[in-house]
Amino acid sequence: MTVTLASLSRRTGLAVLDHLEQSVRIPVVDGLQAQGDLIVIPLPLVATSVTLIPEDRWEPVPAEGVELLRGAAGGNPHTLVADPGTCRWTTHVADSQGLAIGVFTASVPVYLLHPEHGGSGCAPGTYVVRRQREHEGTRARLVAD
Amino acid sequence: MNALVQREAAAIRQEWLGRALSTLPADRPAVEAAVSALYRLAGLSPPRFHWVASPLAALATVPPGLSHSPEHPDRWPLLSRFAELKDEWSRTVEAGMRRPHWTIDRIVQQEVFFPLQRSISSCLLPPLRRAHSWGAPGWMRWDRTHYVSRIARYDALRRTAGLVLDAEQERRFELWAAVLGSCHWWWPDEHVCVVSERPVALHTEVAGDDGEVRPHHASGPAVRYTDGWAVHAWHGTQVPSWVIENPTVERIADEVNVEVRRCAIERLGWDAYIEQAGLRLVSRAPDPGNPGSELRLYDVRRGTRVLLAVNGSVERDGHRRRYGLTVPVYLNDPIEAAGWTYGLSGEQYATLLRRT
Numbered sequence: 001m002t003v004t005l006a007s008l009s010r011r012t013g014l015a016v017l018d019h020l021e022q023s024v025r026i027p028v029v030d031g032l033q034a035q036g037d038l039i040v041i042p043l044p045l046v047a048t049s050v051t052l053i054p055e056d057r058w059e060p061v062p063a064e065g066v067e068l069l070r071g072a073a074g075g076n077p078h079t080l081v082a083d084p085g086t087c088r089w090t091t092h093v094a095d096s097q098g099l100a101i102g103v104f105t106a107s108v109p110v111y112l113l114h115p116e117h118g119g120s121g122c123a124p125g126t127y128v129v130r131r132q133r134e135h136e137g138t139r140a141r142l143v144a145d
Numbered sequence: 146m147n148a149l150v151q152r153e154a155a156a157i158r159q160e161w162l163g164r165a166l167s168t169l170p171a172d173r174p175a176v177e178a179a180v181s182a183l184y185r186l187a188g189l190s191p192p193r194f195h196w197v198a199s200p201l202a203a204l205a206t207v208p209p210g211l212s213h214s215p216e217h218p219d220r221w222p223l224l225s226r227f228a229e230l231k232d233e234w235s236r237t238v239e240a241g242m243r244r245p246h247w248t249i250d251r252i253v254q255q256e257v258f259f260p261l262q263r264s265i266s267s268c269l270l271p272p273l274r275r276a277h278s279w280g281a282p283g284w285m286r287w288d289r290t291h292y293v294s295r296i297a298r299y300d301a302l303r304r305t306a307g308l309v310l311d312a313e314q315e316r317r318f319e320l321w322a323a324v325l326g327s328c329h330w331w332w333p334d335e336h337v338c339v340v341s342e343r344p345v346a347l348h349t350e351v352a353g354d355d356g357e358v359r360p361h362h363a364s365g366p367a368v369r370y371t372d373g374w375a376v377h378a379w380h381g382t383q384v385p386s387w388v389i390e391n392p393t394v395e396r397i398a399d400e401v402n403v404e405v406r407r408c409a410i411e412r413l414g415w416d417a418y419i420e421q422a423g424l425r426l427v428s429r430a431p432d433p434g435n436p437g438s439e440l441r442l443y444d445v446r447r448g449t450r451v452l453l454a455v456n457g458s459v460e461r462d463g464h465r466r467r468y469g470l471t472v473p474v475y476l477n478d479p480i481e482a483a484g485w486t487y488g489l490s491g492e493q494y495a496t497l498l499r500r501t
Contacts, residue, residue: 019461032489033499034434034457039487045496049488070354097488117458117501132486135449135471137403143470143486 003028005119008111012065012081020118028109028121036117037132037143038069038078042125043103050100050128053092061087061104065113068129069101078117080129082110099130099142150249153305154256158356161257161297164326165265166358168347171196171328171340179323180331180338186317187226192338199370200276200330203339211334218277218287223333228289234317238299242308249306250298257301260357261294267359268349271383272368272376273330293325344368352381363412365389379408388412394422398446407471415453415469419443424451430479434497438465440479448474452482457500 006022009015016022033040043050059066065081066089080089089104104110105126112120132143173196181191197203204215213220242250266288273287288294299318302308310318324331332339346369348362359381360367366375366386377389387396388409397418400406410418418424424443427450432438438455445451449471456466476482484494 017461019463020458027499029498031498032434032493032496033501034487034497035501036457039489041487041489041493045493046489095488099488114501120499120501130487132470133488134486135473136407 003109003111003119003121005113008081008113008119012063012079012113014065014079014081014113014115016113016115016118020116026111026119026121028123030123030125033120033122035078035112035114035120038112039130039132040112040120040122041128041130043128046128049096050103051094052090052103053094057092058088058090058105060085061089061110068112069131076115079113080104080110081113082106083108086110093128095128095130097130099133100128101131103128147252150252150305151256154253154301155356157297157301157304158257158260161261161293161300161326162264162356162358165261165293165329166268166347166349168343168345171342173340175323175327176331176340179320179327180333180340182320183227183230183324184333184338186320187223187230189223189335192333192336195337195339196342197339198342198372199344199374200272200341201370201374202372203330203332203341204276207332207339208337211337213334215332216277218273221332221334223335224287224290227333231290231295231321234314234321235295238308238310238314241311241314242302246302246306246308250302253298253301253305256355258294258298260353260355261297262288262292263353264349264357264359265292265294267352267357267381268347268368269329271360271378272344272370275376275383291325291330293322296321296325342371344370350380362389379412382408384408394418397422410469414467415451416467419451419453419469427477428479432483432497432500433480433495435500440483442472442476442479442482444474445471450474450476450482452479452486454483 002025004023004025005016005020061080061082063084065079067077067079070077086108087104087106087110089102091102093100093103106124109121109123133140134143177194184191195208197206207215328340329343330341348367349358350361352359360378361380367378369375377384377386382404384405392409392413397406397409427442427444429439429441432440435457441453443451451469452472453467453469460466470486472482472485476485478491480495481491484491
């Protein structure tokens with residue numbers, strides 16, 4: 001089945017802005033992809049800095065999706081969307097860079113959906129989701145778009 | 146059942162948030178009656194009331210007879226009396242709470258108490274602090290006396306968890322609710338109580354998942370009083386008026402506060418700032434995963450560089466927004482700089498397949 005913004009939006013009830021292309025198939029890729037201030041990284045690529053905390057605390061991703069991160073103002077969320085039973089998710093990760101918000105593992109293509117940024121398709125695999133940071137003075141601050 | 150309580154609590158929070166951040170004229174008779182009753186509870190005679198247009202006017206026109214320096218927020222001795230009065234009432238209310246109340250209280254705190262606490266701190270505390278020109282501690286008692294958060298929490302517990310107040314608790318609830326729902330800031334002294342009118346404009350934006358708001362106005366004051374006194378804010382950060390009204394590269398260069406500087410640059414737009422400030426281009430490269438777009442790295446002063454990137458998705462008008470991200474000065478390559486923002490090396494970031 002072809003997954004488009006329109007079909008994802010219908011399936012989850014999550015709205016996307018109407019000026020985004022609704023009917024084009026969302027590309028599904030198995031590598032690095034960015035969605036605004038969030039990036040999806042195949043776990044093996046950052047295996048030296050990101051480790052899963054041994055305790056098994058994986059949660060199934062429900063039909064309505066999992067909100068990974070919400071923008072600071074206006075509250076636009078990045079939501080992980082998957083067919084029930086195909087994707088699990090955990091926030092119990094340690095990241096030497098301090099940017100990981102979680103790890104998900106998918107057995108079929110799953111999607112990240114955002115009202116302004118649209119959709120990103122992830123091929124089966126295990127991925128780390130990281131936030132973006134900025135350098136401010138002598139510290140780093142997290143970006144919230 | 147939790148979802149139902151959560152929805153009800155959220156609706157109650159919105160009611161109190163509306164009252165707390167109201168821009169209607171203060172209900173003077175209601176304020177005077179309730180404050181007078183609070184004075185009596187504290188064993189004092191009702192004060193004279195001195196109404197002013199704004200917190201600044203409150204401190205500039207303090208009437209004679211005051212025994213202390215009005216600027217210092219800690220030197221309003223009656224504040225601690227009123228804080229104790231409110232705490233004592235809180236303790237009696239909470240002594241009557243049973244296990245089911247405490248269970249629901251967890252939801253109420255998350256949905257009502259904390260969002261109100263944060264919203265009032267970000268929207269109404271800045272005018273008070275600015276009027277007092279006082280940065281340091283000394284605000285503790287002001288939140289204990291002047292915030293509606295606690296009143297709203299008990300109100301939510303009454304309405305969602307069936308908490309019952311006795312007659313005296315109820316009377317005090319009504320008094321605090323009348324004061325805090327009818328005006329914002331008041332300064333109690335033994336013989337006179339100074340009360341400020343509410344602002345006539347208060348611009349906010351949503352600032353989180355639990356309904357809290359923060360002050361923001363991109364083209365004028367976020368908080369404005371009838372006497373013209375105002376406070377400016379950019380996405381919740383209190384800023385000098387020039388940041389909003391007239392941001393220039395010269396003023397940005399002179400600004401020592403890094404956060405204010407960032408707000409001013411965002412207000413001007415990174416693109417415009419880079420051009421007007423004549424920042425030196427360090428290097429440029431195609432943005433992997435974002436076909437047709439370029440990443441550019443510029444030198445900003447004081448050990449910082451800025452990476453100018455282009456959004457992966459289009460705006461409503463068909464344009465792609467450019468945005469700047471500040472990065473450490475040791476980064477020379479824009480790909481490496483983009484990678485750094487996600488904790489990745491340049492080689493890793495170069496494999497980016499898609500950006501939306």
